[in-house]
Amino acid sequence: MKSLINATLSIIVVCALLWFAASKLEASGSAGGEGVLTIYNWGEYIDPELIDQFEEQTGITVIYETFDSNEAMLTKVKQGGSAYDIAVPSEYAIETMIEEDLLIEIDHSKLTNLQNIDPYFLDLAFDPKNKYSIPYFWGTVGVVFNPNEIPEHLTFDTWEHLWDPALKNKVFLVDGSREVMGMGLNSLGYSLNSRDEQELREATDHLKELNGNVKAIIGDEITPLMVNNEATVALTFSGQAADMMWENEDLDFAVPSEGSNLWFDNMVIPKTSSNIDGAHAFINFMLDAEVAAQNADYVGYSTPNEAAMALLDEEVISDERFYPPIDMRDNLEVYENLGLEFLGTYNELFLEFKMSLN
Amino acid sequence: MKIKSKASLIPYIIWIALFVIAPIGLIAYYSLLDLNGDFTFANYQNFFTSAYLTMTLTSFWYAFLITFFTLLIAYPTAYFLTKTKHKHLWLMLIIIPSWINLLLKTYAFIGIFGLYGPINAFLEVFGFDPTQILFTDFSFVFVAVYVFIPFMILPIFNSLDKMNPSLIYASRDLGASAWTTFRRVIFPLTIDGVKSGIQVTFIPALSLFMITRLIAGNKVITLGTAIEQQFLVAQNWGMGSTIAVFLILIMFASMLFTRTSKKGGRV
Numbered sequence: 001m002k003s004l005i006n007a008t009l010s011i012i013v014v015c016a017l018l019w020f021a022a023s024k025l026e027a028s029g030s031a032g033g034e035g036v037l038t039i040y041n042w043g044e045y046i047d048p049e050l051i052d053q054f055e056e057q058t059g060i061t062v063i064y065e066t067f068d069s070n071e072a073m074l075t076k077v078k079q080g081g082s083a084y085d086i087a088v089p090s091e092y093a094i095e096t097m098i099e100e101d102l103l104i105e106i107d108h109s110k111l112t113n114l115q116n117i118d119p120y121f122l123d124l125a126f127d128p129k130n131k132y133s134i135p136y137f138w139g140t141v142g143v144v145f146n147p148n149e150i151p152e153h154l155t156f157d158t159w160e161h162l163w164d165p166a167l168k169n170k171v172f173l174v175d176g177s178r179e180v181m182g183m184g185l186n187s188l189g190y191s192l193n194s195r196d197e198q199e200l201r202e203a204t205d206h207l208k209e210l211n212g213n214v215k216a217i218i219g220d221e222i223t224p225l226m227v228n229n230e231a232t233v234a235l236t237f238s239g240q241a242a243d244m245m246w247e248n249e250d251l252d253f254a255v256p257s258e259g260s261n262l263w264f265d266n267m268v269i270p271k272t273s274s275n276i277d278g279a280h281a282f283i284n285f286m287l288d289a290e291v292a293a294q295n296a297d298y299v300g301y302s303t304p305n306e307a308a309m310a311l312l313d314e315e316v317i318s319d320e321r322f323y324p325p326i327d328m329r330d331n332l333e334v335y336e337n338l339g340l341e342f343l344g345t346y347n348e349l350f351l352e353f354k355m356s357l358n
Numbered sequence: 359m360k361i362k363s364k365a366s367l368i369p370y371i372i373w374i375a376l377f378v379i380a381p382i383g384l385i386a387y388y389s390l391l392d393l394n395g396d397f398t399f400a401n402y403q404n405f406f407t408s409a410y411l412t413m414t415l416t417s418f419w420y421a422f423l424i425t426f427f428t429l430l431i432a433y434p435t436a437y438f439l440t441k442t443k444h445k446h447l448w449l450m451l452i453i454i455p456s457w458i459n460l461l462l463k464t465y466a467f468i469g470i471f472g473l474y475g476p477i478n479a480f481l482e483v484f485g486f487d488p489t490q491i492l493f494t495d496f497s498f499v500f501v502a503v504y505v506f507i508p509f510m511i512l513p514i515f516n517s518l519d520k521m522n523p524s525l526i527y528a529s530r531d532l533g534a535s536a537w538t539t540f541r542r543v544i545f546p547l548t549i550d551g552v553k554s555g556i557q558v559t560f561i562p563a564l565s566l567f568m569i570t571r572l573i574a575g576n577k578v579i580t581l582g583t584a585i586e587q588q589f590l591v592a593q594n595w596g597m598g599s600t601i602a603v604f605l606i607l608i609m610f611a612s613m614l615f616t617r618t619s620k621k622g623g624r625v
Contacts, residue, residue, distance in 0.1 A: 004365060004366055007369035008372060011369055069590065071591055071593060075590075075593070169490070215493050215575060216492070216575020216576065217571075218571060218572070218576065219571070221468065225472075229473070230472050230473045230474065230490070340393045340592075340593060340594070343592055344393070344594050344597075347588075347591055347592040348409070351409060351413075351584065351587065354577070354579055355409055355412060355416075357577045358577060
């Protein structure tokens with residue numbers, strides 16, 4: 001009988017321990033408070049030196065965590081228990097976060113460096129008057145390719161070039177339903193935010209014709225493959241392409257003329273923040289011209305900071321592939337928050353496309 | 359006595375209720391919810407009318423291929439292992455790689471199979487043009503088989519090792535050929551080991567998902583991939599749970615199918 005009680009007790013102890021561990025884990029960064037700032041950002045998306053610099057300047061200790069998709073970030077912030085003071089979601093995720101009341105309004109009077117930002121990137125549809133978010137980086141989706149390995153006429157000024165028979169088994173796609181479905185819709189001249197069943201159907205069928213050309217649909221692993229010349233053509237984000245081209249000078253990048261995605265990653269302060277002053281201090285710090293220039297130089301994405309651009313190499317900012325001028329941006333579309341229902345539809349169709357490959 | 363034996367079940371019942379029944383119950387419950395958290399059977403309808411049925415079949419087919427080739431390699435290996443002098447040392451050497459993180463091994467294969475990797479360098483010596491081995495059905499099955507081999511060898515080795523060798527001598531003495539001895543004596547006596555080997559290979563192979571992306575470039579879609587997508591991207595927990603319910607049913611069926619014989623127990 002004694003051993004029985006022991007066994008029962010040990011189960012209860014195990015449960016209690018698991019419970020305790022879970023609550024400990026969920027509360028990651030909950031050590032928040034005055035002297036601590038918890039930042040939740042994409043991987044490889046900040047120059048670590050800048051964090052040291054910020055800590056030195058303000059005496060705040062930074063806890064830095066990373067995520068790899070807006071959805072993962074959203075889920076974690078939504079579930080609570082976390083204490084992030086800063087997060088860096090993309091525009092459609094910000095829309096969702098505003099709708100779900102997950103963000104704190106930003107006090108613009110504390111952001112003396114806000115004037116550095118190019119007005120083009122302020123007051124956008126997903127967050128009018130920038131009540132909740134401040135621009136961090138921006139970019140596009142396009143095709144990175146190795147001109148030495150493909151016929152000369154393929155310049156990717158049109159999406160149709162991806163369908164060219166010369167690219168048999170050469171095309172790599174990013175593993176994202178919005179990006180790939182968006183490409184399919186754009187290639188037919190439709191909006192990448194389409195909510196029209198007929199258009200979505202046509203786009204999926206068109207994508208299926210890519211069958212022989214698609215080599216693989218993968219994520220960040222595409223960078224080393226392109227750098228080592230193992231892959232020749234890839235649908236990817238502009239900043240990732242910049243990264244690849246930094247390491248492999250043979251590569252080129254193009255945004256097809258039918259249109260593509262224009263995206264913005266902005267800094268926000270989640271409701272869970274326990275150091276709102278520190279969060280403002282951090283945003284203002286990142287808006288500083290020199291800091292933003294150093295960060296853009298390190299990360300490789302395009303900065304919305306006009307003052308910082310003046311400090312960057314002329315060669316970098318005049319590169320229309322990564323800093324497309326305003327009239328070229330008109331051709332690009334920003335992702336709208338489709339709502340869960342259509343997000344599901346996009347995913348089902350993307351899955352259908354993937355399954356048709358072989 | 360009777361009361362005591364019933365009472366002795368209590369810890370097990372608590373354990374099973376908390377860690378087996380409750381999670382499965384939760385999955386079943388979530389599978390009946392739609393995006394707004396309302397009760398619905400739509401997820402099940404969707405499963406039967408959409409791409410998911412094809413996906414179930416493909417998952418099945420690949421899991422079958424993986425199990426088949428794993429068995430084909432693991433059985434002879436286990437057999438010859440039992441014949442070696444330091445069999446436990448050799449077994450240990452085969453098991454050790456399974457301690458290495460699966461993701462790490464998978465990434466290693468990206469390098470090995472690459473256009474400029476060792477395999478293509480080797481083929482080039484014989485005058486073959488380098489080909490992209492990555493992102494093909496072959497590479498997917500190869501890596502999955504590699505991953506599962508140690509798990510298949512272990513139970514087969516154990517059952518071969520426990521087999522009484524005099525049974526083989528008797529069979530040979532009585533005039534059976536080596537093949538007949540294998541077919542009529544050795545294999546039937548080790549069938550339980552084979553069955554547990556199949557269980558530990560087939561069931562995880564059904565829900566592989568990291569390898570499908572890294573090695574097969576998402577051209578092989580398994581139920582595991584679909585579940586991951588539903589939970590992480592589409593945020594449709596209901597549909598994800600519904601696929602999981604079917605995965606559990608398939609696993610249950612394959613457990614029944616490879617059930618070890620009760621009579622006589624393990625040999």
